[in-house]
Amino acid sequence: MKANKVAVLYGGMSAEREVSLRSGKAAYDALVRLGYDTALIDMDRDVAFKLREAGATVCFIALHGTYGEDGRIQGLLDIMGLPYTGSDFQANMISFDKLLSKEHFVKAGVPTPAYVVPVDNKMPFAKCVVKPCRQGSSVGIHIVDNEADYAAALEDAAKFDSKLMVEECITGKELTVSILNGEALPVIWIRPKKGVYDYESKYTKGMTEYVFETEMTDEHYKYVQKVALDAFNATGCSGYGRVDVIFDGTEGYVLEVNTLPGMTETSLLPKAAGKAGMTFDQMVEKMLEGAFKK
Incomplete structure (x- = not known):
């Protein structure tokens, strides 16, 4: 195991970049303490080049949000033939x-709570949780119990994703x-x-x-x-x-x-x-x- 060159992928291009920077640094520090030859790589559109340049043989993924948790980076690593931590691209997606x-x-x-895909500003439940479908860390999520707030919540959530979901608040x-x-x-x-x-x-x-x-x-x-x-x-x-x-x-x-x-x-x-x-x-x-x- 320790003969591998570990690339810790962190940062990235999502709304959760700052958290990912902290996650990645913590993982990197641990791997260095454990004696692994480790590189920190800030994930961007040149990530494949960066991985080859670093001589990575395995990736520790410390990305959060879009491009990290949505399966895209895993798909790229599969194409490159690099093993990686966590679930495969389909499970992430x-x-x-x-x-x-x-x-x-x-x-x-x-x-799981009852849910609908919103089609108008009419509340489907007495108390609703409005969520962008493809965001993490509670980004764009709102809990509302009246139609005025519901309409505003839909508008705000749509800033983060064109695909929305509304759950019954349990x-x-x-x-x-x-x-x-x-x-x-x-x-x-x-x-x-x-x-x-x-x-x-x-x-x-x-x-x-x-x-x-x-x-x-x-x-x-x-x-x-x-x-x-x-x-x-x-x-x-x-x-x-x-x-x-x-x-x-x-x-x-x-x-x-x-x-x-x-x-x-x-x-x-x-x-x-x-x-x-x-x-x-x-x-x-x-x-x-x-x-x-x-």
Whole structure:
């Protein structure tokens, strides 16, 4: 393994560039500590040239959002014959598109909130979550309960994607389950201090509490882990990822699968791995090992 030249792909051209820069640097530092010959590569349109110039033999993908989580970089790496961390291009493409994901959840019997594709400004549910279909990190997402706000939310979300989806807003505990090498890691209860887990709450230190004491029964806890794994498998994912679930006390509703979760100081996959007894460096090495198991 250590004979490989590892290229950490980070940065990129999406709205989540700044977070990706932090994720990539954290992964790079870990790989260097582990003794790997490692290069940091800021992903742009010259990425194939940069990879060849660096002599990369495997890629650690620390990109978020468009061009990273939508399957495009994975498709390029497949053409180049370079192994890479995380899920393959098809699983990334499906998981990144919230509407495609929904269709796969429903087909596999994975519980998920009711949803529609908006055709006008008439609210389909009493309380709605408006989402651009192909964005991450809560970019462009709005929770609304009246038609004036709904119309404004649709207009704003359309700035981020021409394809929109509207979900029924489910009230309950916001939970996230990280997956690593086919295993569901400890569940985290997400408790944003301002009530909404938006971009600011995700990436501003101190804005959100991340609690391992979920106050669920053992039965419900294992059920939520199973629902998360089912969703992960339904979209064809492999290696690692993170699944967001709303638990209303009885049912766990899957919101989405994140194929390339963040690896910053506030990120949840590293927190869950730590709770499971792994150091950050051990987690990164497991991710890298998974690149050769597709």
